[in-house]
Every structure is written in C-alpha cells, then in structure tokens.
Amino acid sequence: MSAGRQRAAECHTATPGSVSTSTGENMALTIRKILENVQSGTIRIPAFQRGFVWDAERVAYLMDSIYKGYPFGALILWRTKEKLVHERQLGPFQLPEVEPDYPIDYVLDGQQRLTSIFGVFQTELTAVEDAPWTGIYFDMSAEADLQESQFICPSSEDIDLARHFPIGTFFDVTAYRKATADLPADRAELIDKVQSVFKEATIPTQEVATEDRARVAIVFERVNRLGVELDTFQLLSAWTWSEDFDLQERIRGLAEDVAPHGFGDISQDTNLILRCCAAVVAEDASPAALMGxxxxxxxxxxxxxxxxxxxxxxxxxxxLRVHRLINLPYSALLVPLAVFFATPGSKGVDVSTAQRESLERWFWKACFSRRFSAGVLRNLKRDIDEMISLRKNGASALDKIAASTDAEYFADQSFTIGTVHTKTLILLLANKDPKSFVSGAGVDLGPVLQAYNREEFHHLMPRSFLKKKGISTSDINSLANFAIISAQDNKRLGGVAPSVYKKKMDVGSVDAILEAALCPHSLFDDDFHTFIEARARTLADYANKKMA
Structure with missing residues (x-):
C-alpha cells in the first residue's frame, strides 16, 4: 500500500458509533485462513470493485515479497451483517454458492493481492477464465538475492520440474507429497523451508466494521484516491434498490426520452444523474446524502x-439556448434546476415570469462567477434549498449571489472549445439570436450547438489578415474576436480585412448582423486592438445586463 493509502486507511479511529478500524498482529490472517474464508463465503468481493488486472510478473513478485518478509500492504475489509445483492467473482474464479457465516468481510482494498494469493494456492476451484498467472513456481536453482525474485511464472514448455517447484501445492497435503517425492534430499529440504514460510506467513488486515454505507463509500473513495476513482454508480448498482427496480434501466429510459432534444448523452454522466436523484429525494447532492x-x-x-x-x-x-449537455459550462447547473422542476405525476411546474427571470439570472451568475469550479457541494446545497423556496413561495434568494464580469474576461482569455469561459461566450452569443454574416438570415442554433465544434465559430477579424499585421496567436484567439459564423459563411467572406469582406455582406442587414453578434461597427476600421477593446466592453455590458 502506498503511503497515501496507508494514511487514508489509518485515519479512521474506533469511536462509538463510527467506523472502527483495527490493525496489528491480531488482525492478520494466515494464507490458509484466507483460503478457508473465501471458499466458505466469509470473504467476498463487492460488485463495485474492479476486476483483476495483475499480470503474472506482479503475482510472482508478491510471492517473493511474502517469502522474504517484505511489506506489501494490508487488506482493508468491510465487515457487515448484510449480504449485498450483487457481488463480483474473485478474479477468474466463480465462487461457490454457499450460505456464508455472518458477519461477511467485503474487500475494500487489496483485491489484487487477495485474488493473487487465493488463485495461486487454492486447489478446489477451476478457473472459468484463462488464468496462466496462477502457475507460480519457486526457482530452486536461483541464488538467494535480496532484489531479484526467486519466483517465476514460466510457460508450460519452459517448466523444468527438476528446477521449478509448483508452490500451488503448499496447502494441499497430497499434491505436495507427490510434488516432492522425486526431489533430491537437499532440494526437498529447501522446499520444506519455503513451504514453512508461506504456511506461517500472515497477511495484515484492517477492518471497517459498520452498517453505515455512506461511511463505507467514503473509506472506499479514500483508499482508491491515488488509483481509480470511486464509481458511485457501480456502488449504488451493487446496493440495488429492489429486484423489480433496475436503476440502470430507468436511467437508460430517461436518456432515450431526452435524446430527441439533444440530451441523449446524459446517460454517460451517471454521477450527474445520481446527483439529481439525491438532490430531489434528499435535498442534498453530497456523497453522504447519495449513499444514504x-x-x-x-x-x-x-x-x-x-x-x-x-x-x-x-x-x-x-x-437559454442549451441544446446539448456539452453546451453547459457546468453540468452541475442541471442539478438545482432538476429540483425546481421535480413534481410528482404528470403535472409540470407553472413558471411565473418572476421565477423565470430569477432562474435565468442565477444561471448567468453561476457561469460568470465560476460558481461550480470550487466549493461545489456547498454551493449546490444552497442553490437546491433556494430552488425549493422559489418553487414553493414564488420568490427566494436564488439569484442573490455576487457576480459580474468585465471587458478583460473577454479580451484576455482564449477561445478554446470545451472550456467554461468559451461555453459561456457561446451561450451568450446564442441568446442574442445571431444572424448569418452573409445573408442576414437568422441562424438555426439547433445544428450549431448540437454539432458544437470549431467549424461553427470563427474570427471576426480573420486570422490570416491579422497574421500579416504581426498580431500574436494568443491575441488573435481572444474570446472577443469570435462570433457564431458558419464554415460556409466564413469561406465566403474569406481571410481578408473586415472592411473588404463587408462588401460581401447583405448591405441592408449589416447593422442587424452586428447587433445580433454584439459586435461594434469599429470592426470595419481594421484596427484590431481598438476593436477588441470595444467588443470586449460590449460583451461585458450585455453579460452584466443578463445578470442584473
């Protein structure tokens, strides 16, 4: 176990009513005891654990560490009186269906080590998947070395029983007797000593004894923080609600319902859906609320x-002209909104003008203040509470959050698809009902925002024109130099000075085009820095108006 994981595991102290952890010799398990507990069903693998991923070399090194007495980390076991509905097989082994003794120990950390030990030394189960790594041998001809491993996993054609001893026989009396029968006395004595080490070896364990699944989730998340992040969806799927309620199926159905509206990809963000679940049911989107x-x-x-x-x-x-989940500067914006619109039955929420305006102000303030870049859970809890108040009372402090923006926001940051500030700019422009820069006709935002790629957004002052004037790339790509301009319009206008491409624009629509693009007429003066300053101010003024 890494130092970080060790600290995380040790941070849980035994106090009344809390998670209890114990370490020390009295919590160590012998290899034989591990084999017995797994086969009897006392030690099990919860479904939220990942599968077995170690290769033969890592398994052989673990055996070498056990043999040489090197530290290799503790197992962390969750002791509970309740059996999970869904469990995972142990690596390639389908564990027998036995009625386990209670309590049960579920593996929270150390699954790879536990599976390796069980796979190498058990002799009763047949692997249901290919598992060549279980054939670990002790190299009797290898010199004792503190660094190099004396354990290997040779291919079947490379096995030499005069040199390689199968350690999988160590806990099977009959198999061990047969494997040592033809060994010379000196090698038989060596193998007896090696076997003795493994029979006496103990595997350190730490125990988390609790029926509080929220605490289990926190422990699991902490011990895995330096490795694979906690998959809350798998965790909750393991603790399935009932035999007749399939959470995954219901979420797939929800995604299918909203797919025609461009939000079918919501099923890929399971944590977002789960936050919505917790926010609606528990009025709190925190992990503790979710687990509870x-x-x-x-x-x-x-x-x-x-x-x-x-x-x-x-x-x-x-x-707000959001046509896909990816258009949202923060996906978390969906959570408080879901609380506001959550109603039983088929009757929706009748939104008054005052409520709509409050929701819109909150949205823009959350985007420009980067509300969900930090303090996410705290801000979500506050916004959820205010959403409930807004729905029930018709008014709340939802939009009473400090937020404003300035010209520097648009002048100093670069246009990069996928970033918060770029998404915010795109939605700001979309809410002005942009027009084609050639014909002056209204732009169909559906395809633009659903495609959501760089081809739908182009420089007002063309890059090739500015490059010739010696303008740096970072300045050229300023947010203030972008508008919703289709690839077709951009090609028609060409990479020339704005004063030149103006002649290709519908003469009677120029003013309307610029107004809808929040673009000052100084664009056609061909003075880049003066234009950027003016455009940035125009964008900031409009943004602050949306938040006012």
Missing part, C-alpha cells in the same frame, strides 16, 4: 426525478 438514499424512497420518487430532469432540460433549451 433509501431504495424505497428512490423507487417511489423516480418519476419525480425524471420530471425534474426533463423539466430542467426543457427550460435550458427554450430559455
């Missing part, structure tokens, strides 16, 4: 959750 959800409550209110997500998406599309 009761299956009956989620089943009873999932229609409400679906209504909330669908209502939020409908509001974002119609009022």
């Amino acid at each position: 959800l009761k299956g009956a409550d989620v089943r009873a209110r999932f229609d409400e959750i679906e209504n909330g997500v669908k209502g939020a998406i409908d509001f974002l599309r119609k009022n």
Whole structure:
C-alpha cells in the first residue's frame, strides 16, 4: 500500500458509533485462513470493485515479497451483517454458492493481492477464465538475492520440474507429497523451508466494521484516491434498490426520452444523474446524502426525478439556448434546476415570469462567477434549498449571489472549445439570436450547438489578415474576436480585412448582423486592438445586463 493509502486507511479511529478500524498482529490472517474464508463465503468481493488486472510478473513478485518478509500492504475489509445483492467473482474464479457465516468481510482494498494469493494456492476451484498467472513456481536453482525474485511464472514448455517447484501445492497435503517425492534430499529440504514460510506467513488486515454505507463509500473513495476513482454508480448498482427496480434501466429510459432534444448523452454522466436523484429525494447532492438514499424512497420518487430532469432540460433549451449537455459550462447547473422542476405525476411546474427571470439570472451568475469550479457541494446545497423556496413561495434568494464580469474576461482569455469561459461566450452569443454574416438570415442554433465544434465559430477579424499585421496567436484567439459564423459563411467572406469582406455582406442587414453578434461597427476600421477593446466592453455590458 502506498503511503497515501496507508494514511487514508489509518485515519479512521474506533469511536462509538463510527467506523472502527483495527490493525496489528491480531488482525492478520494466515494464507490458509484466507483460503478457508473465501471458499466458505466469509470473504467476498463487492460488485463495485474492479476486476483483476495483475499480470503474472506482479503475482510472482508478491510471492517473493511474502517469502522474504517484505511489506506489501494490508487488506482493508468491510465487515457487515448484510449480504449485498450483487457481488463480483474473485478474479477468474466463480465462487461457490454457499450460505456464508455472518458477519461477511467485503474487500475494500487489496483485491489484487487477495485474488493473487487465493488463485495461486487454492486447489478446489477451476478457473472459468484463462488464468496462466496462477502457475507460480519457486526457482530452486536461483541464488538467494535480496532484489531479484526467486519466483517465476514460466510457460508450460519452459517448466523444468527438476528446477521449478509448483508452490500451488503448499496447502494441499497430497499434491505436495507427490510434488516432492522425486526431489533430491537437499532440494526437498529447501522446499520444506519455503513451504514453512508461506504456511506461517500472515497477511495484515484492517477492518471497517459498520452498517453505515455512506461511511463505507467514503473509506472506499479514500483508499482508491491515488488509483481509480470511486464509481458511485457501480456502488449504488451493487446496493440495488429492489429486484423489480433496475436503476440502470430507468436511467437508460430517461436518456432515450431526452435524446430527441439533444440530451441523449446524459446517460454517460451517471454521477450527474445520481446527483439529481439525491438532490430531489434528499435535498442534498453530497456523497453522504447519495449513499444514504433509501431504495424505497428512490423507487417511489423516480418519476419525480425524471420530471425534474426533463423539466430542467426543457427550460435550458427554450430559455437559454442549451441544446446539448456539452453546451453547459457546468453540468452541475442541471442539478438545482432538476429540483425546481421535480413534481410528482404528470403535472409540470407553472413558471411565473418572476421565477423565470430569477432562474435565468442565477444561471448567468453561476457561469460568470465560476460558481461550480470550487466549493461545489456547498454551493449546490444552497442553490437546491433556494430552488425549493422559489418553487414553493414564488420568490427566494436564488439569484442573490455576487457576480459580474468585465471587458478583460473577454479580451484576455482564449477561445478554446470545451472550456467554461468559451461555453459561456457561446451561450451568450446564442441568446442574442445571431444572424448569418452573409445573408442576414437568422441562424438555426439547433445544428450549431448540437454539432458544437470549431467549424461553427470563427474570427471576426480573420486570422490570416491579422497574421500579416504581426498580431500574436494568443491575441488573435481572444474570446472577443469570435462570433457564431458558419464554415460556409466564413469561406465566403474569406481571410481578408473586415472592411473588404463587408462588401460581401447583405448591405441592408449589416447593422442587424452586428447587433445580433454584439459586435461594434469599429470592426470595419481594421484596427484590431481598438476593436477588441470595444467588443470586449460590449460583451461585458450585455453579460452584466443578463445578470442584473
């Protein structure tokens, strides 16, 4: 275990009513005890664990570490009186269906080590998947070396039983007797000593004894922080709500319902959906609230959750020109909105003008203040509470958050698809109902925002024109130099000075085009720095108006 994981595991102290952890010799398990506990069903693998990924070399090195007494990390076991509905097989082994003794120990950390030890030394189960790594041998001809491993996993054609001893026989009396029968006395004595080391070896363990699954989730997240992040969705799927309620299936159904509106990819962001679940049911989107959800409550209110997500998406599309989840500067914006629109049955929320304006101001303030870049859970909790108040009382302090922007926001930052400030600019421009820079006709934002690629957004002052004037790339790519201009229009206008391409624009629509693009007439003066300053001010003024 790494130092970070060791610290995370040791940070849980035994206090009344809390997670208890114990370490020390009395918590160590012998290899034989591990084999017995796994086969009896006492030690099990929860479904939220990943599969076995170690290769033969790592397994052989683990055996060498055990043999030489090197530290190799503790197992962290969650002791509970309740069996999980969904579990994972142990590496390539389908564990027998036995009624386990209670309590059960689920592996929170050390699954790779546990699977390696069990796979190498167990002799009762047949692997249901290819598992060549289980054939570990002790090289009797290898010199004892502190660094080099004396254990190998040779291919079948390279095995020399006069030199390679199968350590998988160490805990099977009959197999061990047969494997040592023809060994010379000196090698038989060597193998007896090696076997003795493994029979006496103990595997350190730490125990988390609790029935509080929220605490289990926190421990699992902390011990895995330096490795693979906690997959909350798998965790909750393992603690499935009931046999007749499939959370994954319901979420797939929700994604199918919103797919025609451009939000089908919401099913790929399972953590977002789960936050919406917790926010609606528990009025809190924190991991603790999520882990504390009761299956009956989620089943009873999932229609409400679906209504909330669908209502939020409908509001974002119609009022803020958000046509895909990827258009949102922060996906977390969907969570409080889902709470506002969450209603039972088929009746939706009747949104008053005052409520709509409050929701819109909150949205823009959250974007420009980078509200969900830090303090996410704290801000979500506050916004969820205010959303509930806004729906019930018609007014709240939802939009009473400090936020403003200035010209520097648009002048100093670069246009990069996928970043918060670029997404915010694109939505700001979309909300002005942009027009074609050639014909002056209104732009169909659906295809533009659903495609959401660089081809739909181009420089007002063309790059090739500015390069010739010696303008740096970072200045050329300033947010203030971009507008919603299709690839077709951009090609038609060409990479010439604005004063030149103006002649290709519909003469009667120029003023309307510029107004819809929040673009000052100084564009056609061909003075880049003067134009950028003016455009940045225009954008900032409009943004502050949306937040006012």
